[in-house]
Amino acid sequence: MSFKTSTMRAGALSAAALLVLTACGDNGDENGEEPDDANGAAEENGDADAGEDNGAEDDADAGGGGEALTISLFGEEPYSWIDEETGEPTGATIAVAEEIFGERMGYDVQIEEEPNWDNLIPGLGAGHWDVVSAGMSINSDRCAEAAFGEPELVYTTAFLVEEGNPAGVETFEDLLDADLDVVALSGAVESGWMNDVGVDHDTVDSAADGVDFVEGGRADVFALTAISLEAMAGDIDGLEVTDSFAHELSVGAHAFRLDEQDLVDEFNEHLAELMDSGEYLDLVSEFGFTEDEMPPSGLTAQELCEEDPEELTEQYLDD
Template structure:
């Protein structure tokens, strides 16, 4: 829990120092079993491939954002991390602000609304949108404009950017609590369309018989990043410094390639989390995407 881990840094550092002194006096070897400073950090994931999920066979957390989190927080910064699954997307930021975890590693898009409650690390992944539909796409829907007059049963992940965009566009739709639910709605005939990031739909439903993932499209500039508490400025700075090194060296791309990401999903050069939090999405898209 947040109150017992990251927020108690000063006390933890003092205790570690005292423990080292006692160990040196007690057995003479001066050893320290922990890596780095050994400070505890709790990270939340959400079950959505290819970003972050629990592998059914191993029971271990995996995914592109988890690989990045483990590399930065554990391997490079020396934190003792615990990764917990939050099954409800809408609970990720409330759980963060309530102190249940220190970081959200779920490929969460940076939006002005979310920035009012959480701080975001530097941009990591560029997202496009797609629809999960019946094989053959019988209604011919390829973007949100096609949905406006189609009169179809549409679902989106509750709290996700796709739901927000459809609200702005006046598209009637229902929401589901998980990506698996959205897929099951279309597979079972309870919905005609499930809107989600293209990467997720390809990873989770691209091979399901009778279903089809449409070609991806860009509605607004959607960029994923790790989320933090606003007051954890030092932690964000630590993370961003290591992230910048990974990006510059090409190691970041190597980490996420395993999960299907490529150079095409790397964020535009020079784009910042602050811009995504504060500036008009249409203007940002025009500046960084619509050349």
Template sequence: MGTKTSMAVKAGAFTATALLALTACGGGDDGDSEAGSDEDVLDVAVFGEEPYSWLDENGEPTGATIAVAERIFGEEMGYELDAQQTEWDNLIPGLNAGNWDVVSAGMSINPDRCSEADFGAPELVYTTALLTEEGNPLDVQNFEDLLEAQESGEGIDVVALSSGVEMGWLEELGVEAEGVGSAEDGIDFVDGGRADVFALTAISLETMAGDMEGLEVTDPFSHTVSVGAHTFRPEDDELREEFNEHLTELKESGEYLEIVGEFGFTEAEMPDLEMTADELCEGDTEALEEKYLD
């Protein structure tokens, strides 16, 4: 295998119907658990959320998680990376259908997702923010404010990614929210007046909408411990373990922060080196918050 990484973009945005039709078309078509139909090529799914993974103005995949994928899978492990963008709801179904070998989208690790896929070692700690009309006329700063506003009858309309962790948190608290398929959709809902608030990862909102006229991003807040990582099929343990070995080396040397720092991430977004995907999958919220939240 060579060490030069080539990022070729396939036809993006698979629909759920297309995914069903393509179930037998990805890696492992013969039932083999080895990643990819070509052992030198690794199919990587990305999601259009800056600064994690998205397509640039030339249609090329970029972002912090893609840079990490290029460094580890490409330079260290010798794969040629073939990237394709899809909708959030399709990331794990497409992974398990064999349409791609790895999801590089900074997906948060939680018990529900761990029941469907395996995660690499924790990479990026997330905080949340709310996108509102400029001036934040409803004065909402966190999820509790949203619930209070709705219970008081203010009629506040909230949107979040339909399968995002924010939607799960909102539902747990009893906040009524509508699901959207992409970060761009959520921003458009608020920008166009169809929603009052869009809840998303703070750094994404700042990157994608922080300078948009007429809109405002609230200060970041931590609802609970939320940490993202690369996502793998359960049968691809060997691939995941080798990735984790290289990831650990990059973290310990400081090179990991240098890579993601190019996209705005700082020391504040780096997880504790002792944190594991297993404990995040267990989902003991109280223990995680006591151990990792200030």
């Protein structure tokens, strides 16, 4: 196993760091008028400013201008986790977050780990962090509590089982008739899907715990995204990751507070640039993602929030 969920969370930073951005743009009085000396300084320096490259000014106006932005990750390879050897955050979604928020938007990106998946969105709403970078799938329940950036990565599901898959389980429906102890990540889409299908199962707080349960014999099956299981447990002796399957269209993205639509919009602009140029795939391919995991053309976060999942699955996966 590549990592264990750690207790190395930095203290949750105040969301006030992000809110400062809206205040910093107003240099005048309450009526929006600039002080006379500010106008004079602007006129005096106007010619010199006009002749300079305005790239830095554009960055400051459009993005963070060096303000702190706190991002929460969750320990699940290959999306986002803390590297045990270096102690540094890493993963596909972290690479994207650092590129967009740090390099392109100019924020001072500060990253901390939340070891419990169920705490990610509540912590976001409470202002403990400004963004969740964990490959979180977009669905209507989550959209009621968080705003999502546009789709980034499509996920399929797999099971971690005993080598040879003696029970022959390949889909959630197979688990209905199997006398097996099944676990899923608490709050994850796999747990919700099994509830819908009627599969009796328990939940764990972290992806690492799920792997440990199967490896230690406390569970027969751990359901999770296929690419995560391959990254975390694909080389464990005596265990096997089943072939992946798509129970329902599942697409991950960055999550934001509901009242930060301006931040979402600007993030989406840069994300679209990365997608269109191919740079997005370059960033995430280092962590095992391929063209197959890129979202279907035309799919939007709004569709995933508002439309029927079965209809979206038929539209984008079954064609």
